[in-house]
Each structure stands twice: as structure tokens, then as C-alpha cells.
Amino acid sequence: xxxxxxxxxxxxxxxxxxxxxxxxxxxxxxxxxxxxxxxxxxxxxxxxxxxxxxxxxxxxxxxxxxxxxxxxxxxxxxxxxxxxxxxxxxxxxxxxxxxxxxxxxxxxxxxxxxxxxxxxxxxxxxxxxxxxxxxxxxxxxxxxxxxxxxxxxxxxxxxxxxxxxxxxxxxxxxxxxxxxxxxxxxxxxxxxxxxxxxxxxxxxxxxxxxxxxxxxxxxxxxxxxxxxxxxxxxxxxxxxxxxxxxxxxxxxxxxxxxxxxxxxxxxxxxxxxxxxxxxxxxxxxxxxxxxxxxxxxxxxxxxx
Amino acid sequence: xxxxxxxxxxxxxxxxxxxxxxxxxxxxxxxxxxxxxxxxxxxxxxxxxxxxxxxxxxxxxxxxxxxxxxxxxxxxxxxxxxxxxxxxxxxxxxxxxxxxxxxxxxxxxxxxxxxxxxxxxxxxxxxxxxxxxxxxxxxxxxxxxxxxxxxxxxxxxxxxxxxxxxxxxxxxxxxxxxxxxxxxxxxxxxxxxxxxxxxxxxxxxxxxxxxxxxxxxxxxxxxxxxxxxxxxxxxxxxxxxxxxxxxxxxxxxxxxxxxxxxxxxx
Amino acid sequence: xxxxxxxxxxxxxxxxxxxxxxxxxxxxxxxxxxxxxxxxxxxxxxxxxxxxxxxxxxxxxxxxxxxxxxxxxxxxxxxxxxxxxxxxxxxxxxxxxxxxxxxxxxxxxxxxxxxxxxxxxxxxxxxxxxxxxxxxxxxxxxxxxxxxxxxxxxxxxxxxxxxxxxxxxxxxxxxxxxxxxxxxxxxxxxxxxxxxxxxxxxxxxxxxxxxxxxxxxxxxxxxxxxxxxxxxxxxxxxxxxxxxxxxxxxxxxxxxxxxxxxxxxxx
Numbered sequence: 001x002x003x004x005x006x007x008x009x010x011x012x013x014x015x016x017x018x019x020x021x022x023x024x025x026x027x028x029x030x031x032x033x034x035x036x037x038x039x040x041x042x043x044x045x046x047x048x049x050x051x052x053x054x055x056x057x058x059x060x061x062x063x064x065x066x067x068x069x070x071x072x073x074x075x076x077x078x079x080x081x082x083x084x085x086x087x088x089x090x091x092x093x094x095x096x097x098x099x100x101x102x103x104x105x106x107x108x109x110x111x112x113x114x115x116x117x118x119x120x121x122x123x124x125x126x127x128x129x130x131x132x133x134x135x136x137x138x139x140x141x142x143x144x145x146x147x148x149x150x151x152x153x154x155x156x157x158x159x160x161x162x163x164x165x166x167x168x169x170x171x172x173x174x175x176x177x178x179x180x181x182x183x184x185x186x187x188x189x190x191x192x193x194x195x196x197x198x199x200x201x202x203x204x205x206x207x208x209x210x211x212x213x214x215x216x217x218x219x220x221x222x223x224x225x226x227x228x229x230x231x232x233x234x235x236x237x238x239x240x241x242x243x244x245x246x247x248x249x250x251x252x253x254x255x256x257x258x259x260x261x262x263x264x265x266x267x268x269x270x271x272x273x274x275x276x277x278x279x280x281x282x283x284x285x286x287x288x289x290x291x292x293x294x295x296x297x298x299x300x301x302x303x304x
Numbered sequence: 305x306x307x308x309x310x311x312x313x314x315x316x317x318x319x320x321x322x323x324x325x326x327x328x329x330x331x332x333x334x335x336x337x338x339x340x341x342x343x344x345x346x347x348x349x350x351x352x353x354x355x356x357x358x359x360x361x362x363x364x365x366x367x368x369x370x371x372x373x374x375x376x377x378x379x380x381x382x383x384x385x386x387x388x389x390x391x392x393x394x395x396x397x398x399x400x401x402x403x404x405x406x407x408x409x410x411x412x413x414x415x416x417x418x419x420x421x422x423x424x425x426x427x428x429x430x431x432x433x434x435x436x437x438x439x440x441x442x443x444x445x446x447x448x449x450x451x452x453x454x455x456x457x458x459x460x461x462x463x464x465x466x467x468x469x470x471x472x473x474x475x476x477x478x479x480x481x482x483x484x485x486x487x488x489x490x491x492x493x494x495x496x497x498x499x500x501x502x503x504x505x506x507x508x509x510x511x512x513x514x515x516x517x518x519x520x521x522x523x524x525x526x527x528x529x530x531x532x533x534x535x536x537x538x539x540x541x542x543x544x545x546x547x548x549x550x551x552x553x554x555x556x557x558x559x560x561x562x563x564x565x566x567x568x569x570x
Numbered sequence: 571x572x573x574x575x576x577x578x579x580x581x582x583x584x585x586x587x588x589x590x591x592x593x594x595x596x597x598x599x600x601x602x603x604x605x606x607x608x609x610x611x612x613x614x615x616x617x618x619x620x621x622x623x624x625x626x627x628x629x630x631x632x633x634x635x636x637x638x639x640x641x642x643x644x645x646x647x648x649x650x651x652x653x654x655x656x657x658x659x660x661x662x663x664x665x666x667x668x669x670x671x672x673x674x675x676x677x678x679x680x681x682x683x684x685x686x687x688x689x690x691x692x693x694x695x696x697x698x699x700x701x702x703x704x705x706x707x708x709x710x711x712x713x714x715x716x717x718x719x720x721x722x723x724x725x726x727x728x729x730x731x732x733x734x735x736x737x738x739x740x741x742x743x744x745x746x747x748x749x750x751x752x753x754x755x756x757x758x759x760x761x762x763x764x765x766x767x768x769x770x771x772x773x774x775x776x777x778x779x780x781x782x783x784x785x786x787x788x789x790x791x792x793x794x795x796x797x798x799x800x801x802x803x804x805x806x807x808x809x810x811x812x813x814x815x816x817x818x819x820x821x822x823x824x825x826x827x828x829x830x831x832x833x834x835x836x837x
Contacts, residue, residue, distance in 0.1 A: 040543075047550070051557045066546060084545050086452040088465035094535050095445065096469060114470035118438060118480045125437030128444040129428075131527045135399045135418035136431055136588035137359035138633070140652035141721060142739050143659030145670040151682065153750045184695075199801075349631045354658050356587070361662070373661060396627045397587075398580030422581060426607050430600060431584040 006053035014046055018061035021046075025068050040069065099124060189225070189297055190232045196294055197239065201253050209287070210241060210249035216292035217284045220277050226294055227275070343378065344385065350374050351389040355401065355418055362495040364404075364415040364518065398422045404517040406496065415496070419521055438480050439487075443497060445469070446488065447519055448532055450498075452548055458503075459511040462488075492516075525555040526566065578608040579624050586635060586650035591720045591735040594646040597621075621648065632656070638734040641686070641764045642723055644779030644807040649720075651739035668702045669712040675700065676713070676722065677740065680732055681748045686764030687731040690724060731764045755780050756794060770798025778805045 021043055025036075043065050050058040099120045200208055214226040230251075233239040237256035244250045275283075283289070351374045358365050370386070371379045378385070390401040400419040405412050420427065449465055450457050463473045466484075475484045489511075492498040496518035503510045515523075529542045529552050543549050556566070581604040586592070592600065601617050604610075613620045621635050628634055632654035639646055652659070663670065675696050679688045690713065697709035704712075713730070716722045721736040737744070741761055745752050755762040757780040766781050768774040774795045776784065782805050785791035791800035 044543075044553075047553065051554065066550075070546070084540075086454070086545070086548075088449050088453060088457065088461055089468055091449060091452065091532070091535070092465045092468035094537075098535060099469075114468065116470055116480075121438035121441045121480055122434065123437075125439070125441035125444070126432070126434070128441060128531065129432065129437070130424035131444060131524050131531065132440065133420045133424070133522050133524070135356075135359050135397075135420045136433060136584055138353065138356035138587055138650075138652075139360070139590055139664060139719070140357075140659065140739065141673070141736070142652040142743060143655035143657075144663045144665070145660070145667075145674045147655075147743060147747055148674075150747050150749065151678070151751070153682075184692075345630060350656060350658065352631050353633070353652075353656060357658060357662055360664055373658060392631065395575070396580070396631070397583055398577065420584070422577060422584065426577065426581055427584065430581060430603065431588045433588050 006049075006055070010049075011053060011055055011058060014049060014058050015061055017046060018043070018058065018065055022061075022065050022068050025065075036069075043069075185297075186229065186232070190229045192297070193226065193229050193294055194233055194238055197233075197251070197253055200293065204253050204255070207242075207244065207250040207252050210251050211283050211287050212289060213251060213293050215280070215283055215287070215289050216294065216296060217289045218292065219296060220280050222292070222294075222296045223280055224275070344381065344388070347375060347378055347381070347385045348388045348392060351385055352392050352396075355389065355393060355399075355416070356397075359418050362417070362497075362518075364406075364417040364496055367414045367416075370416075393418065394421065402521050404496070404521070406517060415517075417496070417518060417521075424524070424527075442471075442481060442487070443492060444528075446492070446498065446513070447515060447523060448528055450513055450515060451525070451528060451551075452532060452545070454547060455551075456512050456514050459500075459513060462513055497522075525552050526561075574623055575627060576608055576610050578604040578610040579620070579627075581608065582620070583624055583628070583650075586648075591647055591649035594648065597648045636738045638738050638760075639777070639779055640723070640734045641731065641737075641762070641777055642725065644777075644782075647720075647734045649735040649738050651735070653742075655743070665712070665715070668700070668704045668708070669715070671700050671702055672696060672704065672709055672712050673716060673721070676716075676730065677732065677736070677744075678748075680730065681744060681751050681763065686762075687725075687729040690728040690730050693730055737761060737763060757784055766800075766802040768793040768796065768798065769801045771796035779807055781805065782807055 021039055024039060043062065047062050050062060096114055099116045100114070197208065197213070214223060214230055216222040216226065230239065234241060237254060240252040240254045241249055242252065351370065354370070354374050355365065371382065375382060375385065393399040393401050398421045400421050402417055402419055404415050406415050446462070449462060471478065471484055473485055478484050481487055489500055493500045493516060496516040498519070499514045499516045500511050501514070503512055529545065529548055533540045533542050533544065542552065582601055585600050598617050601613060601620050605612050625634050632652065633650060634653050635648055635650050637646065637648050665673070676688065676693050679692065680686060693713055694706050694709050697704050697706050713722070717724050720733045723731050723733040744761070753762055753775045754760060755765065755777050756774045757776055762775050762777050765775050765777045770793055774793050781802065785800060785804045791804060792798065793800055
């Protein structure tokens, strides 16, 4: 136990003062609120000094003083309840009133009725933040997962220009294709086709030559695919096919059928279109199609 | 580096690194490491980041964690790196790095965590992580209950009080807090906010809760008592709670606040 | 430590730690409030200068406050990012390993996609393709978190792209792992993931806001390299011409342009 600091004379005086205070308290019954308040304040000041000196003797006297003060019963509605005994349950009750924002009889609340909302917890948490000296942490992404190997793409034709020859120019590359179902690929392509059509036309009255649109002069298979995808668009009403004045098929953008408008069955027509490779070549020649309006889907992405 | 038995790291215990590191690394290596300013700077940077990142879940860092995860081959310069990291944390971020010696049933371990040096008034509304607010609210309430109950409370009494807030002990799927029991008896103690000790010679085992080292370091007792009195209302003041008020005075003394004026009553 | 580095700087760093990323106006107000509270003379418009002072300290910690425009709408944001890939990064994170794997795959898809975006349906479908399988629900929650913390962006059509914060932090990683796919904007030379690509040459790519800046006054916009008509819509972001600002670094060796900031645009 370390030696207490401070001036021994002063310390003796402090002890003397404490004893005086204790005497004062025990001698006066019915002491009024004001003088008790003064007494307590005096003791508080003494204690501040005691803390600095860290002396056990004086601290013990302070404890004795407190005991004396607290055995006296002073009722005072204002500040002078001498020693409050803390009751956890009472504290909880007070908190519930605060957090639920309404006054109900404490005893009437059962556990089931107490359901403090998240917002109330949140707000209270915000209020008590000032009691904590917390340090905010650092959040990041870089380095939180393994890089993996560098991803290369196979150099292939960027935007298709002059074809080297017939046949597909697209090669699969190293990127692991996620296991896309054929269905998903189809619907993606259909959407993409629609998007391209929308870019080409200025309105619902602006026709586009069917062949110009679907034919890919470099790829027969892609042409067939395009026709296949086109059929979806027609089925869903995004696209109309008609014959123009020259008897050639043209397509219009349209709005899908509104079920409200067509009460009852929507008339369905079926059209079968066939095209073999010879016909395809002919069309490319006759219509002078040099570039596909629909760039082919590539499994390796185009160079951007 | 020669492998010694001490190389085996057990996550649950911590060992005193000093014997191990200084003996097994040659003085040459140590010299080289200390002189290499670049390595020093890098390790300091990594340690600082380590502290900042580990504050995410508020679990204090053990000395062994630092050796293993940050210093690795440079364990010999531990003290220096730690010192410099502490400086950087303070100068650049305004954080205090606190070291505590935590005693559990078997061992005493050195642990580290961060505190904020900037006053809460400065930080108000600017440095806030609102997603943490509900949990902070609950933590505050538990800490307040313990403090007001003169620094210790039995587990039974604590749950009785929490029950009244709609937080029963057996609730595993509370919409806001999830597994309540785990939060109070595992998570908060692990973060060193609470200390849960077994009361000796009780059968069946009963437990008590006190403030943990982090709470003692992090919480402003004066503000806490002030808020408690506000919650009580009834024109009470902090002085209405004599014992607790004394505790606040003591706390102020320890923090060197004794010469500053105390908070006025609202 | 220089006397220039004050509690106000520390307060701002702490705010960035707490929030990660902030819009320009919030950063301005943060800096001003911090200076006020700490009794530091107000920096006025020289916010970037203030940030640069912080960065000169953060540099050694492999952290930096960077500034970038969101690709979607050109809004300027600041983010506190990691600049080195530490081993520590894998030790702890507020995301689970499964979530991080999902994130990695989403980034991969976005970068290798044609338009720098991926539908949310596709992202959710990734859940099955992962090594550590997760449910669609978990995937959805994870994506939601990524968007909330502004690593990713989602638009009205459910298309997911990399947000400015994501690009800023992952830039080095992207440039090294996906070097074949990473393109820089013809105008500002900064990395561009989602933008407008010339249909003619396929070589010139512009951020939306850079396209606006380049073409805003021209009736017939043409590709600056191949002269083909620019087929994309010229956006009108922020309701007007894009202001001239320093888009990239706050490096002291480059003259600070923040002082020269003129007609600010109201958002």
C-alpha cells in the first residue's frame, strides 16, 4: 500500500472535518433539506481532496460519513433522496416507457406486450453513442478474394468486316461460360434482336426489310438463328411481318397484345418459313447484303 | 528459421512471444530487419491496417495474432513495429491503441484494441455507423444496469431486467438482435465489453456480470450516469445516486478530468 | 507530422472509415463542418487540397481517398479505398467467403460483358455456378449489400454494373487480371467499363459524361478516330454541360485545378 500523498497537516484537518460532519448529522434530527444539502456538498469537496491524496484513513471516514447520512431518513420530493437503491427492474420499466413512447401501467405490461421496434432501438443507440469512444473500422474489397489467373480473350474479328471465308468465325475461348441453359441464351438473343430493331426504326410505321434484317451474309447458321429468334418476337407481338408493295416481307415494330383490348382469343396465324443454303446465297446476292444488321452473338466478347 | 516446438500455434491460447522470437532468430537477421526501413514501413502499414480491419467485429487482437498474421518472418521487430503503428494510429486517425492484460481461467494474455481519441461532440453525426445503433443501445443498457447495480449483477437479475424489455433469455430469433443469449454471454464478453464469471461454490453454476476491460476503457461514466438520471426523470440528479456518483468522481480523477467542470444537469 | 494535419483531418478520415464512400456535396459539407468544429480555418473551395493532405499521410498505410465519376450519371464521388492487396484481406471481412466469391464472379461477368453490365437475373443464376453453392436468396441478399455499400450499381431495368467505388478500389486488380478487356476512355484516359463504343471502328470508347462533353455542341457527332457517325444517344446528364474539373488524381505534382472550377452544375 503506497504512502498517501499530501500534507499530513491538511490530512489531519480533513479527518477532523469529517468527524465534525458526522457529528453534525447524527445530532440533528429533522434537519432540513438545505442544510443537509450543504453538508453533503462539503463532504463532496473533502472527498475530492481525499482522492488526490489517496489516503485510506480519510477515505474510510468518508465511507463512515455516507453510512451515517444514509441511515437518516429524509423525505424530499426534490433533490434530496440520500441514497437511492437501484432496482434493475424499475430501470427497465422506465426504459420501456421511453422506447415505446407511451405511458401504460408498469405492472400491466406482460412480456408479450413489450415489443420495442427496431427504429426505437436505433434511435436510442444513436443517443447513447456519445458515451462510447468507439473507433470506426475499415471496410474494403481489394484483396479479400483470390485473384485467380488473368483472363485472356482470344483475338478474333472485332466488328465483323470482310469475312475470311464461309463458316463460323467465332471460336470458343477460355472463359468458362456459366452454365447457361439454351433457353436463357435464346431469350437473351431475342431481346438483343428487339433492341437492335428499335434502334433501326423511327416508329411503329417504319418498316425494315425482313431479309436485310435477319440475313447474315457471312453465316448461314446465324441467319437461321435470327429467323428462329424473330419468330418469338412475332409470337409475342413485338414485331409484325407484312408484305410490301413488291411482295417482299417487311417487319414493323409493334406493341405486344394487350389482353384488355382483345377479350377472347387472339387470332393466331402460323407461317412456315424455309430457307436453304442456296436460297440464302441468292438472297445475299440479290439484296446486296454486305453486313449483318444483327451482329452475331460471340462466346468470346468483341474487342471493345 | 529453425522450427521449434513453439512454432505450433494454438488459437485458443496465447504464448509469450518474446522468448521464442529473440532466441530463435539470429541477431544478424534482427539487425537486418530493423535497419531495413522499407520493411519496417511496410510492416507498420500492414499492422495499422490490421488494427483498422479487426475493429470490424470489435474482437480484441492478441499478440499472437499480430505475429502470425502481420509480422510473420519479422517477429523480432515486434516492439518497434507496434510502437510505430501506435503512433500512426494516433497521428493519422486519432485512435488510441490500448493494451490490456486479460486474465481468463488459465492464462493471462496481452490484448489490443482501438479507442477514439476525438471527443464525442466532435464526432457527432459525422462518424456514425447507423447499422450498429440497435446493438449499441442494448449494450449500453446492460452496462448501465451493471454500473448502477454497483458494478456487478447476477445473471438471473440481469435477465429479469432484460425480460421486461421484451428480451427473454431463451430468444434465439429476436427480430432485431437474433440470438440474445449468445449476444450477452458470448459476443459481448468476447469483445471484452462484459466479463462473465462463475460464482464459486454454486451448484448449479451461477454467473455474474461485470464490465469488461473494453467497457472500462471506452465508456464515459459521467455521461452514462447523466443519461440514467435523465431516464429516471423526477428531477433527479446524478448526485441522487450517491455511490454511483462517487464512482464517477473516482473515474474522473483517474482520467485526469478532476480539474474540469462536471456536466451540468439538463 | 506537419502542423497542417489537424483534428479536422482526423475527423474527416474517421468519417470516411465509417461511411466508405460519399457524394461530392457531402464531402464538402463534411470538411467544412470538421474544420468548424476543430477550430481550423475554413478551406472554402479547396476541398481537394484538404483531401490531398490526408492522402499524403494515408499513403504509407496503403490507403487513399480517391475521386471518380459514377459511370451511370456522372455524379462525382469520393471513396476511401485499399490500394494494396494484403494477405490480411482474406482474414476478416464483413462479407462471408461465399459472398465474396459471388462478388468476384459478378465483377468478372460485368468486365467481360459487352456493355459493362449484367442483368440481375444472370447474377442470381451465378449462385448455382459457384464452387461454394449458395441459395438464390443468399445471393439476392448479398447483391443487395453490395449495392447498398456502393460497390455495385443497379438501374431501373435491373442491370448491374460496377459503381465508382468498386472501380476505384479494384482498378489495379482489373487492369492486371482483365487486361484484354480493360479500355480507357478516349477523352479522359481513365478506365471505362460502361460507356459508348464506336460502332464503326470499335476502338473509341467514351464515358457517357465524356461523350456529352465531347459532342454536346455538335449536331452531327462523329467518331474522333474513324469519322463514322456516332450512333449512340448523347446523354444530358445533370441537366446541362458537364463542368470542367480535375477528374483524376489529387497528386501534388499536378497543378490543382480545383481552384479553377467554374460553373458548377446543380444537381
